[in-house]
Amino acid sequence: MARSLDGTVLAPVADQAPGQVGTRTRFVYHEQDGEIWAEYAGGDVARGHLVGTRAGDRLDFRYVQLKRDGTTSSGHCVSTVVELPDGRVRLEESWEWESQPGRGTSVVEQLPHDAD
Template sequence: MLSVLPSLDGLEFAPVGRAELGEVDPGTRFAYHEDDGLVWADYRGGEVVHGHLVGTRTGDTVDFRYVQLNRAGETSSGHCTSVLTRLPDGRLRLEESWRWESRPGAGTSAVEEVLPA
C-alpha cells in the first residue's frame, strides 16, 4: 500500500504528553530518517538520555522496535506500531500503540511534527 503522506526523513517529532507507563514526555525530541520503507530515529530529552528506534513503513503504518537509556541509568526496550496522519495545520502526527518487551507495561501515545524555528 502506497502512502499518501510524505516521508519522515529529516523531520523532528515531539510527544504531545506523557503516557502513564512511558518515559518520553513533551521535552523528548525524535529525529526521524526514512529511506525506501526503512525508518529509524534517535531521540533524547526529558527522562530519556538516549534512545534509538528502527523499523519499517508500509503505507502510513510504521512498525518499529525501540531501545533507550533513562536518567536512572536503566535500559529498556519495546515494540511500537504507529499510524501516520496529517493534522489540520498540515503537520504530521504518529498515533502510537506500544508495549515494553523488557518490563511490564503497554500504552498509547502520540508524537507530532515540530516545525523548524
C-alpha cells in the same frame, strides 16, 4: 503514501509515566526505501533509538532507550501516520514494553518550524 518522515522532528503531546518519554523528548526520524529509524533524547531519556519499517501510513518498529538513571528498556510500537490540517505530521502510537511490564498509546506531533 504520505510524505517522507526523513528529517522530521516530533515530540509527544503529553507526558507518559515518570521516567519515560515526555514532552521534553525529541525524536528525529529518518526514512529510506521503506526503512525508518530515529534517535531520541530529552527529559528522563538520555538516549534512545528506534528502527523498523514503513508500509503506507503504518510504521512498525522496535525501540531501545537509556534513561538518565542508567537503566535500559526496550519495546515494540506500531504507529499510524496522520497529516494534520496545518500540514504537520502526527503519529498515533500503540506500544508495548518487551523488557518490562506495560503497554499503552501515545501521540507525537511534528514540531512547528519555529519551535525547538
